[in-house]
Amino acid sequence: MPILPPLYNYRKPKQTRHDPFYDKQRWRDLTISHRKEEPLCRKCKERGIVTAGTLVDHIVPRLEGGDEWDEDNLQTLCDRCHQSKRQSEKNKRQRVQA
Numbered sequence: 001m002p003i004l005p006p007l008y009n010y011r012k013p014k015q016t017r018h019d020p021f022y023d024k025q026r027w028r029d030l031t032i033s034h035r036k037e038e039p040l041c042r043k044c045k046e047r048g049i050v051t052a053g054t055l056v057d058h059i060v061p062r063l064e065g066g067d068e069w070d071e072d073n074l075q076t077l078c079d080r081c082h083q084s085k086r087q088s089e090k091n092k093r094q095r096v097q098a
């Protein structure tokens with residue numbers, strides 16, 4: 001039995017910010033059931049590209065008052081589309097605050 005190295009390099013999955021909302025079991029169950037309904041990235045699909053979705057996104061962000069539990073406010077996205085959506089939301093918020 002080899003001796004395992006110490007876990008000094010152990011890291012939690014990378015997250016840009018930690019929001020306890022996303023740890024909720026109810027949210028996890030909701031994303032699982034949503035991705036069964038909609039397994040492909042919606043934004044890619046709109047452009048005619050078939051991409052497997054990797055996460056479930058709130059169409060209207062929670063920060064902007066979107067309903068976090070409303071299925072109609074959910075969409076499956078891939079990492080790339082989610083990042084670009086996040087970026088444009090951030091830009092929009094900065095413009096509003098400015």
Ligand SMILES: [Zn+2]
Binds near residue numbers: 044078079080081
């Ligand atoms: Zn996509």
